[in-house]
Amino acid sequence: MTDTLPLTALRAFETAARTGSVRRAADALHVTPSAISHQLRALEDTLGVALFRRANRRLILTEAGQVLLPGLTDGFDRLGDAVAALSAFQRRGVLTVSMLSTFAVRWFIPRLTRFQKLHTDIEVRVSTTMRTVDFAREGIDAAIRYGHGDWPGVRSDRLIDEDIVPVCAPALLEGDPPLSTPKDLKHHTLLTSDARPDEWAVWFGGVGLAGLQPARRIAFDATHFALDAALGGAGVAITARELVTDDLQRGRLVTPFTQAHRHTMGYYLVCPLDRADEPTMTTLRHWLLDEADRPAA
Numbered sequence: 001m002t003d004t005l006p007l008t009a010l011r012a013f014e015t016a017a018r019t020g021s022v023r024r025a026a027d028a029l030h031v032t033p034s035a036i037s038h039q040l041r042a043l044e045d046t047l048g049v050a051l052f053r054r055a056n057r058r059l060i061l062t063e064a065g066q067v068l069l070p071g072l073t074d075g076f077d078r079l080g081d082a083v084a085a086l087s088a089f090q091r092r093g094v095l096t097v098s099m100l101s102t103f104a105v106r107w108f109i110p111r112l113t114r115f116q117k118l119h120t121d122i123e124v125r126v127s128t129t130m131r132t133v134d135f136a137r138e139g140i141d142a143a144i145r146y147g148h149g150d151w152p153g154v155r156s157d158r159l160i161d162e163d164i165v166p167v168c169a170p171a172l173l174e175g176d177p178p179l180s181t182p183k184d185l186k187h188h189t190l191l192t193s194d195a196r197p198d199e200w201a202v203w204f205g206g207v208g209l210a211g212l213q214p215a216r217r218i219a220f221d222a223t224h225f226a227l228d229a230a231l232g233g234a235g236v237a238i239t240a241r242e243l244v245t246d247d248l249q250r251g252r253l254v255t256p257f258t259q260a261h262r263h264t265m266g267y268y269l270v271c272p273l274d275r276a277d278e279p280t281m282t283t284l285r286h287w288l289l290d291e292a293d294r295p296a297a
Contacts (some may be wrong), residue, residue, distance in 0.1 A: 013051060014072040017065060020058050029259075094123045095280055099144035101128040102195070102223040103267060105244040107160075108144065111291050118287065122280055130195060135272050142271040142281060144288075151269045155276040157285055159292040162240040162263040164203055167199035167253045169233040179236070179256050182207050189216040189235030191226040199238045206261045227253075 016025035026033040039296070044051055051065035063068065065262060099108060104126055112124065127133075132151075133140045150158040157226055172179050177187035182204075190200055197219075204212050217219050220226045230237035231252055241260065247253040271281055 006042070007045075009039040009043040010072055011076065012036050013043050013065075014069065014076055016040060016052070016059055016249050017061055017069045018073070020060075022057075022059065023174075055063075070131060080165045093121055093280065094125065095141045095284055096125040096127055096144050097144065097284070098127045098129055098133045098140045099139075100130060100146065100195070100222075102193075102227075103144055103146075104223040106227065106239075107267075110246060114291070115287050116257075119283055122283060141275065142269060142284060145270050147265050147266050147268065149266070153273060154171075154270045155273055156270050157289065159267045159269055159288055160240075160242045161266045162242065164238060164261040165201055165241050165255045165259075166203070166236050166238050166257060167227070167244055167248070167255055168230050168236040170251060171252050172236065173232055173254060173256060182209055182257055182259065183212070184210060185214055185236060186212055189218060190214040191229050191235045191237040191266075192217055192219045193223040193226050194219055194221055196223060199284050203238055203259075203261050207259045213246060273285065 012025060012029065012035075012077055015028050016022055019025050019028060022033045022036045024041075026144045029036070040052065047064075049064045050062050053062060056059075081247070097108075097223045108126065112126075115122075115124065127140060130146070133143055135154075137144075144159065145151070145156075149158055166185070168179070172188070178184050181186060192200060195239065201210070218226075218229065218235060220229065223237075223243075226237040227239060227244065227247075229235065231247070236256070240263075241248070241255070244253055248255065269285055271285075275281055
């Protein structure tokens with residue numbers, strides 16, 4: 001008899017038993033209430049036993065129904081786990097990583113070629129957003145987040161710290177007005193980011209110039225736009241030194257002052273605990289940690 005039991009009828013029974021209602025079961029399975037009722041009657045006819053008593057539109061399990069339900073619930077849970085495992089297996093060669101756009105543009109993407117050469121069997125997909133993502137619902141495998149690393153339910157590995165410094169094009173150092181001390185910033189245009197609006201205030205406080213007002217401010221949606229403007233000579237931006245290492249080494253940007261502010265927060269690789277030890281995730285983690293420790297070229 002078990003060889004001929006219809007899976008749809010068993011699913012209808014298990015859902016109706018859990019929800020206690022034909023209508024709620026229909027909503028959960030995206031079918032009509034009459035379809036659920038038909039499946040329940042067919043299952044009872046096949047088994048030759050009543051599984052429910054009806055009382056005021058509620059379904060109450062009979063003793064036979066109570067015997068049947070636990071095994072079915074466990075079985076459907078196992079089926080769900082098997083399908084999830086298959087999905088993970090199919091995705092094992094693809095990693096979707098979420099991160100801030102500035103981190104992606106200024107740090108991650110310039111290094112991605114090295115990862116591709118080392119790991120030709122892994123495809124990396126980059127997703128940029130400012131919000132915290134939901135790994136399970138959004139199909140995101142890992143994220144690079146900025147914070148203290150204390151997010152619940154995930155593994156966090158600190159990648160880089162932040163030394164906040166002003167940066168500008170070299171031509172600003174040679175122009176008029178002068179730019180030789182932090183006080184000279186009151187004569188210049190400060191480039192800011194809506195994503196990190198307080199960075200200038202924090203830096204000014206650290207050098208004893210709290211409340212200093214510049215000649216002008218220009219705000220951008222993201223820090224990498226402010227850095228592009230600084231490269232073009234539009235003003236002085238403020239950013240993590242670690243995000244502009246290449247520009248500093250090539251002389252495209254300079255730090256006009258030695259003073260830096262060290263943040264207690266940093267950038268972390270974050271992934272779900274149940275996926276932390278998967279081979280592709282481990283490969284990505286080791287590569288990122290190596291890149292973070294890599295001496296500047």
